[in-house]
Each structure stands twice: as C-alpha cells, then as structure tokens.
Amino acid sequence: MNHLEMAAGRSGGATQIPYYQSIGGECALFQHAFEQRLPLLLKGPTGCGKTRFVQHMAARLDRPLYTVACHDDLTAADLTGRFLLRDGETQWVDGPLTRAVREGGICYLDEVVEARKDVTVVLHPLTDDRRLLPLERTGEQLQAPDDFMLVVSYNPGYQHILKALKPSTRQRFVALAFDFPPPEQERDIVARESGLDTPRATALVNLAARLRALKGQDLEEGVSTRLLIYCGSLIQAGVPVLEAARATLVEPLTDDADVQAGLLEALRATFGED
Ligand SMILES: Nc1ncnc2c1ncn2[C@@H]1O[C@H](COP(=O)(O)OP(=O)(O)O)[C@@H](O)[C@H]1O
Ligand SMILES: [Mg+2]
Secondary structure (H helix, E strand, O other), rough: HHHHHHHHEEEEOOOOOOOOOOOHHHHHHHHHHOOOOOOOEEEEOOOOOOOHHHHHHHOOOOOOOEEEEOOOOOOHHHEEEEEEEOEEEEEEEEEHHHHHHOOEEEHHHHHHHHHOOOHHHHHHHHOOOOOEEEEEEEEEEEOOOOOOOOEEEEEEEOHHHHHOOHHHHHOOOEEEOOOOOOOOHHHHHHHHHOOOOOHHHHHHHHHHHHHHEEEEEOOOOOOOOOHHHHHHHHHHHHOHHHHHHHHHOOOOOOOOOHHHHHHHHHHHHOOOOO
16 A cells, blocks of 8 residues: 555445435435536535545445545645656556546545645646546546546635635535534434434433534534534443543533633533532
8 A cells, every 4th residue: 555545545345335314405416416427515514424424425326435634735646646666666656536537436535625726726627527637747638437526525614714715616516515413313323323322312412502502602613423422432431421521522622711611511501410
C-alpha cells in the first residue's frame, strides 16, 4: 500500500449495507443524482450522518467508495496521483480520485473547503457536462464513466471568509442540507448504535435538545449525534450516567468554565444528582 492508498480509505465490494436511518427523501435524491451523473454536495454540522449516508448509498449502488478527508495541505496531486520511485524506476500511481474515475466508483471529499485551491481546478472539468479528468503529468484525459460520482461535504458552521466554497464551485453541485435527525429517528439511531435501551436513548435525545438550544450564545456547534452515541456506549459499558455525559457531551464541546457549568446544569436537570 502506498501513501496515496493509505490517505484515502477505499471500501466496497458486495458486502453488507451499512445501517443508515433515512430522514427524508435523501436516499432517492442521491440515487437520482447518481443516475443523472450529477455531483452532490452535502452540507451540515459534524457528526450528523453525512459520512454514514455516503457509505450506505455506495453500498446500495454497489460502487467502490474512495473517501478523502481534506486538509490544508491536500493538493491536486494527492487526489489525481503522482510519479513515485519504485525499484529505481519512476512509476505513475493513481490517486483516489483517479481510481474512482477509472473504476466507476464514488469519490467522497470530506470537508472539501479545507483543500488547497488547486484542487478546485481539478474538480471543475469533472463537475460539468464534460466529466473530464485531465492528468497533466501523464498527458491523459480521462472521461468519467456513467457510474462515477463525486460527492463532497462541508460544514457551513465553520465557515470563515477565507474558507468558503466559491459560487463558481458550489453551483456545480446538487446540494443536500443535513442536520441532526428529528428526535424519534435520533433515538433509534442512538439506541441501535450504542445498544442503549429506548427509554435511556430517549432521555439522551431530550437532553441533546436542551444542549443544542445553548448553541449560538455560548457554543459554536451543538452536540452531535456521534457524541450521543459515544455517551450511550459508555453508559452501556457501565460508566455512571453523569460521568459519561460529562465526558461526551460537555468536555468535547467547550473549555470555557462558565459554559461548562451551564451544560452541567442541563445534565443534572435531566439525570438528577446521582
Ligand atoms: N441517519 C443516520 N443513520 C444511522 N447512523 C447515523 C445517522 N446519523 C448519524 N449516525 C451515526 O452517527 C455517527 C456519526 O455520523 P457521521 O456520518 O460520521 O457524521 P458526519 O460525517 O456528518 O460528521 C455515525 O457513525 C453513525 O453511528
Ligand atoms: Mg464525516
């Protein structure tokens, strides 16, 4: 495995379909976008189910999935590939985007705004009706097959002026807004993923509503579904409820002592002083 393969998780093959609790018409919309060969943009807060959704849909459509977590050092070559020295010879090695294009897979760029500017140059010809991936270094011009799909995600909550998606980029995508699931669905997700019983999963989800109401005034982001699952898993493993809640629903959210006190108050109001 070379470093490009390590940097990008490839998953696929006819395995089990990862559990995903549908919220609205998002599965159908994904499928239509795939069939119409349209790229898809998922926006929403961290830990609300975007990655799980893509994993679920890739398995349902039986396409290999290449996931790339974008960061501020990620360059176009990390996606397309590069010449590497192997046994004294230079060999071209495809990056995850190129492999998805060659194989007809789904390439998922997580937090795409984090990537360097030159990445958008690669994405543009791929996201209009040309569906082309030019590989400057090899002189190839790849035509994406019908079953190739590009999916990108970003978190509008983190947006600052320097890291916004430019209109010329975002207007190339069909876009789906994600948010934390409605209470009943979130309860089912937390119960299923953590193994917690329904009454306690319900209590966690009610607590989340209180904590999320504090967002904005004091907190940058509301507590995620992911953290509720962590909390449920710790409780399920025998950690006392308040301790589990503090470690998953308070400490990860803020370092500010006053804000923590506010969150702890909500915990005690829900779970009592025990
Ligand atoms: N609709 C959903 N169906 C099933 N699991 C979900 C759903 N939403 C969130 N989850 C759970 O929450 C976790 C975090 O979601 P994830 O997809 O990683 O969030 P994101 O990519 O938006 O940051 C997942 O691992 C999964 O356990
Ligand atoms: Mg994710």
